[in-house]
Amino acid sequence: MHSRKVASDIQERIKRLIIDGRLPSGAPLPTEAELMELLGVSRNSVREALKALQAMGIVEIRHGFGTYVGAMSMAPMIEGLTFRTVAGHYRGEDSLLQLLELREALETGLLTRLVGRVPDADLAALDALVERMAAEAERGPVRAETDRAFHAALYRGLDNQLLSEVLEAFWDAFHRVRTDLVDGTPDPQVTCEQHREILAAVRAGDTLRAEAAIRDHFGNIRTRLRSAARPAPD
């Protein structure tokens, strides 16, 4: 009776090993054989538990080398979020739009607290990114990486690792789904100008202007999304 759920206990116990041992990311975990003995379960159960923990980014498994404490990044969340959005999209929901709305709300909320507090180094980096995007826009579509880097650099000054990763996760999931399922890419020139305006507003310390700028930016993406909607391509 006391051992009602033998299975998921193993996951918890492995988590405990990490927590109680104050193990940092990258620290080696016991081998499968050691875990078998340590936890008193079969190898198979150990592996299933590790597989689940791996899916959550809590452990990292390297074939022929060993098992390690994972980076605990938001990477697994991207997987789940992407799948969820794709599945929802195919079922005719506006899941991609919802994801965009989530990004917009978050970035808007961050921007107001960011204005006037961006380190000079980041401003310089943002300048460079806007210029790079301008150059790319001349010659056709903008590299996705450039857009991602802009959004990432913008909020770097908040010095919040979790925040950066969550933002990036949302960006990534959105980008993946959009490129896979829709072909409504916004006009590169317009996007570039909007980035420039956001940066200018932030540098000027004008909260309202910055908020308007970022809403414009997302509004642009949203419009393109709506017009290019083709929920169930076969």
Place this chain on the structure above:
Amino acid sequence: MHSRKVASDIQERIKRLIIDGRLPSGAPLPTEAELMELLGVSRNSVREALKALQAMGIVEIRHGFGTYVGAMSMAPMIEGLTFRTVAGHYRGEDSLLQLLELREALETGLLTRLVGRVPDADLAALDALVERMAAEAERGPVRAETDRAFHAALYRGLDNQLLSEVLEAFWDAFHRVRTDLVDGTPDPQVTCEQHREILAAVRAGDTLRAEAAIRDHFGNIRTRLRSAARPAPD
């Protein structure tokens, strides 16, 4: 050479089954035995793949009954986020504060678009929640569920399922970690009054006032968190 990663392929193929089949949440998946044959792999591999998908909330496994398409909620994200925050906390990082900052940014960003657009039904529900919290505050600590319900009901009107779930996930992870690791619970009376003020501002359609109110609310929690910080309890 063509089958470099035999393992993770299985996960992808099962995902495909769901996507291509347009399977809605709750739809039954093939049994383990059927998947063995269908994918041409051993039962063990099938189970490991399912275990990973389960950890991501993509499938739901019911002992003795079958395997089903999962709800794809943000529940697994809560797990990962909670663990990450706890681990970071024990290592002396301000992970809990970062999580709070994330919530604050998101709720702030949402609030500005919410003001004046909350359905009457939700306003009534929020009224009731504030009153319930007031009654509870009289007799001591407020039930966590009441606070959660308030934050959930506030953004219900945006009609964005993803948004609601992400907010709830963040709330949940934060709450779990705080109750486990810190004992800096804010004054119930103050919290209640702040909820009342947020609601009043939203009802009045005053964006600035609402923004200030929600910042006050989070500022209060943050202060309590900082003062009660005890990063590494043994």
Place this chain on the structure above:
DNA sequence: AAGAGTCAGCTGCTCTAACCAACTGAGCTA
């Protein structure tokens, strides 16, 4: 002696085969 190739040993990965445990539903019993 220095470098490159090899191989033994770790590690995780996959498979097979058997049995245990939870749930369902048809059939039996009262």
Place this chain on the structure above:
DNA sequence: TAGCTCAGTTGGTTAGAGCAGCTGACTCTT
């Protein structure tokens, strides 16, 4: 008719064997 029992299905767990990738020390060549 109401409730129980039991057989069948499904997932859960264990065991043992062999495969596959990586590392590092050993050996052979230069």
